[in-house]
Amino acid sequence: MSTIDTAHSMAAPTAATWSPSIKRLAQTAALCGLGLVFISLIGMPVKLNSRALIEPILSRGYASLAWVPVMFGYVVTKQVVLEGMVAQKRGASDVAEGAIVGAGGGLLLGILGILIDNFDLRDPLLNWSPQLLEFITFGNGLGFGVMIWVVIGGLSGAAGAGLHLLPATIRRFIMVIVVAVVGISFLETAATDLLQGLRLEFVSDGIYSKTSGLTIKGSVITGAIAAVALYGSQQLQQRRLTRLSQAPPAASGFTPGAAILNSFGDARSRLKVGLGILALILLPMVLGGIMNELLANVGLFLLLALGLNIVVGLAGILDLGYVAFFAVGGYTAAVLTSPNSPWLTPELPWFVAIFIVVVVAAIVGLLIGAPVIRMRGDYLAIVTLGFGEIIRLLFLSDWLSPMFGGAQGITNIPGVQVAGLANVKGTDPRAVFYLVMAFCAFAIYVSWRLEGSRLGRAWMAIREDESVAEAMGINTVNAKLMAFVTGAILASLSGAIFAAKVGSIFPSSFEILVSVIILVIVIVGGMGRIAGVMVGAAVLIGVLGGPSQPGLLQELAEYKLLIYGALLVWMMLKRPEGLLPNVRRSRELHGDELTQDAWIKSQVAAQDEIDSDGAGSEVPS
């Protein structure tokens, strides 16, 4: 005990010696400027500038740049308080640093303006244009342009740095309000569509301006609602935590927190799931064509991602050629149902054809899976990549064009005849959405049951450690093959719906990009988690859009892949577990933390007792 005390007194808290380093500021300012120049040169500001974020004060073009100095200002003044050190006092110096970084960045953008004025680089750089110059200078000449960007950058940087001066709660409120306003403004089309369906046009008329973007009044209202919602959720969470900490420990002394959370969570989650399903069933009724189309696309990709989630997320088989099974499903359905199919024309009803599609997909899954499954890791990924391309090239080839039409594909695929109800095809996105939803529900149920099954356990064991799984008596080859085939079947269902929805099918719909995007959905959402995959599909396909399907942010469609990439890099760095952590596991972990805390406390108490006894007997009096 006494030695520890000495150690403490010897290591007197030292103030962190931290002073603004010119080098660091210059580096960050340069990065900030490069960010601004990059965004300008990919053409984002000019392209978005015709529409307003908040009418009439902020256009989307300027908004696409303004966040950069704010972020760099925030980052450059971020400070890690080391344990045992005294935190640097926050103050005007922070704001000044942020301003310097932002102004430096703005200066670089101004210099870009000067360069555009004097040199013509339009040949390699498409967006090196008079329009960009006009945008940078506000049409007021170069001198003004440079000046104004230094000022804008400086102010934004200072604002970003100034965030550190605010208490964390207020910072959080500001974040949520900004996100809400930007989000609601960008979602204008969807929101208007939805509100119209709900006969609430007055809301959209109230907050959106006649041309585009939110009105000032609209932004204020949106911000206020967001703030209230945040406050409400914080209160709720607070109450839940108090209830949790006051819970009496269970008699066994074993994970009391988890037990309570479980009983509490089950009733709640059941209610939540019920309400969610009800909302989903009613939703298409009130949505217009665009939104239904969009959600149908989300559903198609969700079906694919659920399948890939079994292969990659549960069984840990990195399949980069997953689109092959999507293609097989689509082509099989097309051959079986279309009267224009060049080879067989059985013209089966879709609901009969789907059974054959499943069988064909399972066989193809076995054929591809059998050789592939014996490999591990990188080799497996590369081989699946190859198989994915082989399947697409086969459909495209002259050799098989008498059967599958080559590049012309198969056209005139009839819709899905639902007896006495409807003929589901692309022209009726609402019906397609219902069909897709039914299949997604089926896939979710199957995934959920599989996850808890013996086979699911075997998959997870294989994912964790294949040789030990084998030593436990798991037939790893069979289990992996089962995962591959299950994934193939789900993908083929999606393909069959896709064929009926689009009405024609071409090899170009099955590019490798589709495989990549499905994989990104699974990774971004959270591998091996059904809810995570749903979030991933909603975010990527719904918000950003699929490979050839528009999303909510249609204006950003051109930059979709850039954003996918940036999102993926960010995820890998900051949140490798996915957007949605596994609820069950986090609940378990949380319950465990409580018991662990209790256990540590009891251990510390016991140790203290021993220490004080020991100290009493050892120290000579």
Next chain:
Amino acid sequence: MNPPASDVVPLLELRGINTHYGPVHILKDIELAIYPGELVCLLGGNASGKSTTLKTLLGMVKPTTGQVVLDGEDVTAKPTSYRVQRGVTMVPENRRLFKRLSVKENLELGAYLRNDRDGIARDLERIYEMFPRVSERLSQRAGTLSGGEQQMVAMGRALMAQPRVLLMDEPSMGLAPALVQTNFELIQQIHESGVAIFMVEQNANMALSIADRGWVLQTGRVVLDDTAAALMSNPELRASYLGG
């Protein structure tokens, strides 16, 4: 060598095993037999073929020639799952738990091939009694446990398969010296409950102190085959493994 009694049938036996990895000859004419309820150990330095012997017993490596005999039945061509079902289980080197699964899931995976729910529940209870520490950590991710706790879970997981013979690959590897002692006590405890144990070890002193018999493997060949006591006093072995 002194097998316990001449009329007892060996539980698990290697007969004239030769194993190759590609063209490389790893195991050379290995003959060994494990009798029911014995505690035996296989000693040897690095690259002597210890782990390969163990993998051959479990069927994860197929021998070029020779037979693996389980309960008098030739199982050389049978898969691992067949042998696990008939009572051969392994505790892998370095524990190798399923790190991102919970402790409970790890234990349940040990009983993967069993269908008797009641029996599984009973065995789980038994393991909680044996390792109270484990039962406090059931819903925790196995990867977050300390080394000693992981060793307990690894043994618990193996016991869930109701083994008649437990194959342990370097049970003391990567454990703190204090834990090595407890670990060997645990092994003895499991042994006393009637499970035969085949232990592959580098820590020859410790292994021989609890084993009945032992073999010493050198570059794929059994060079010594004797009772533990005799091996302990063998001057050659003392010189090369026991530090004089």
